[in-house]
Amino acid sequence: xxxxxxxxxxxxxxxxxxxxxxxxxxxxxxxxxxxxxxxxxxxxxxxxxxxxxxxxxxxxxxxxxxxxxxxxxxxxxx
Numbered sequence: 001x002x003x004x005x006x007x008x009x010x011x012x013x014x015x016x017x018x019x020x021x022x023x024x025x026x027x028x029x030x031x032x033x034x035x036x037x038x039x040x041x042x043x044x045x046x047x048x049x050x051x052x053x054x055x056x057x058x059x060x061x062x063x064x065x066x067x068x069x070x071x072x073x074x075x076x077x078x
Contacts, residue, residue, distance in 0.1 A: 022046075023046055027040060032056050058072055
């Protein structure tokens with residue numbers, strides 16, 4: 001088996017106008033909603049932490065016909 005050497009480097013975040021990108025200070029937790037898109041304005045900003053995308057609730061229940069019903073999202077339309 002041949003070896004492949006890969007070098008990965010990182011450089012400081014540099015903005016076009018100011019020289020240093022501003023920190024993103026907006027929302028860091030996203031709650032997915034059916035039929036709704038959420039945009040976090042992170043372009044040209046650096047993130048000092050993680051963005052968290054919460055799970056979409058999923059439930060499986062037995063139904064009257066003897067099968068299973070899958071519900072995606074919450075009662076409030078999440």
